[in-house]
Amino acid sequence: MxxxxxxxxxxxxxxxxxxxxxxxxxxxxxxxxKYSISMTTRDRREGETEGVDYFYKSREEFEQLIEDKQLLEYAQFVNNYYGTPRKYVEETLAAGHxxxxxxxxxxxxxxxxxxxxxxxxxxxxxxxxxxxxxxxxxxxxxxxxxxxxxxxxxxxxxxxxxxxxxxxxxxxxxxxxxxxxxxxxxxxxxxxxxxxxxxxxxxxx
Amino acid sequence: MxxxxxxxxxxxxxxxxxxxxxxxxxxxxxxxxKYSISMTTRDRREGETEGVDYFYKSREEFEQLIEDKQLLEYAQFVNNYYGTPRKYVEETLAAGHxxxxxxxxxxxxxxxxxxxxxxxxxxxxxxxxxxxxxxxxxxxxxxxxxxxxxxxxxxxxxxxxxxxxxxxxxxxxxxxxxxxxxxxxxxxxxxxxxxxxxxxxxxxx
CATH class of the missing domain: 3.40.50.300 (P-loop containing nucleotide triphosphate hydrolases)
Structure with a gap:
């Protein structure tokens, strides 16, 4: 196929x-x-949903993902990390989107x-x-x-x-x-x- | 510009x-x-216009153009040449079309x-x-x-x-x-x- x-x-x-x-x-x-969903270490706010607005991670988790090259890009703003998780992108592409x-x-x-x-x-x-x-x-x-x-x-x-x-x-x-x-x-x-x-x-x- | x-x-x-x-x-x-206009050695038919339907050339002229690499492609069908003149294409592109x-x-x-x-x-x-x-x-x-x-x-x-x-x-x-x-x-x-x-x-x- x-x-x-x-x-x-x-x-x-x-x-x-x-x-x-x-x-x-x-x-x-x-x-x-499909819009690429970002990952962040900032707190989830009222009305936001995990996996819709952001993927929420702890600082330790995020830094581990950086080390494992699991982010297509990342940056720090106001003491929080923001980035694009490779896994979400690759899974979405593999599903044909x-x-x-x-x-x-x-x-x-x-x-x-x-x-x-x-x-x-x-x-x-x-x-x-x-x-x-x-x-x-x-x-x-x-x-x-x-x-x-x-x-x-x-x-x-x-x-x-x-x-x-x-x-x-x-x-x-x-x-x-x-x-x-x-x-x-x-x-x-x-x-x-x-x-x-x-x-x-x-x-x- | x-x-x-x-x-x-x-x-x-x-x-x-x-x-x-x-x-x-x-x-x-x-x-x-703009449609690419072909060049041919076949006779012009009733109702056809030079430079609109085809560019009409003699066999000798066409063979000279082949030799001068003035055709992007050409072929022979039923004893007539047909081809794509480089000059027309290049002039039309240069004019922005x-x-x-x-x-x-x-x-x-x-x-x-x-x-x-x-x-x-x-x-x-x-x-x-x-x-x-x-x-x-x-x-x-x-x-x-x-x-x-x-x-x-x-x-x-x-x-x-x-x-x-x-x-x-x-x-x-x-x-x-x-x-x-x-x-x-x-x-x-x-x-x-x-x-x-x-x-x-x-x-x-």
Missing amino acids: IEEKGILFVLSGPSGVGKGTVRRELFEQDNEL DVFLEIEVQGALQVKENFPEGVFIFLFPPSLEELKTRIVSRGTESQDLVLKRLREARNEIEMMDAYDYVVVNDRVESAVEKIQSIIQSEHCKRDRIAKQYKKLLEDEM | IEEKGILFVLSGPSGVGKGTVRRELFEQDNEL DVFLEIEVQGALQVKENFPEGVFIFLFPPSLEELKTRIVSRGTESQDLVLKRLREARNEIEMMDAYDYVVVNDRVESAVEKIQSIIQSEHCKRDRIAKQYKKLLEDEM
């Missing part, structure tokens, strides 16, 4: 680019995607290191698009401001290098549509599909 | 798979795509050789999908028929290896939707976009 394994999609980008808005709109339109992880750039780079088979999407601020227009219609902007924007753009472009796709967040609906296209087309990638069919043939002949 | 170059998309697959139907439906829905070429497998492999930066989509017959179901619900099919279908499937899978994407033509609308996703997501590929932005920065800083 052909196993249609899920794919891990990682959405990231500079802070303020609108990752959360795009992710929420995407999840409203796509009921097949795509997993979607929205995360800042530093975390995405950790995931890339620990789970390179993921598909990494960089949400790009529309400012470079604006910049494009600005540079074209030169003279209306002071040289200093153009240079400042070019420096910012250069930093963002350096960050892009680890990613598979770049989506400009000019309009939320347009960004969501592009991400949906990426999800659908990744499932059509020959190297994914051919491997499955070949495995099928080897198993059966 | 950022040059948004077009992309050459090549749709191919075994004969009888429904390439023409899928291509026609795709063109009804997408007015941005995607070019779409629907062609049989042998021609697609020639294009791949001569224009590897194209995106190659293999339209897959739904039979392997059926096969999948058949193998799963074993016992309802004679062993011989299963083996025959597996051999066919194996041949088709070997052909797939030169392609970037595989789209199963189970329903025309679904195949067209997948091809549209591939077109959109290819335009979001980081290596395409980052190169353009980097060039912009190098030119301007």
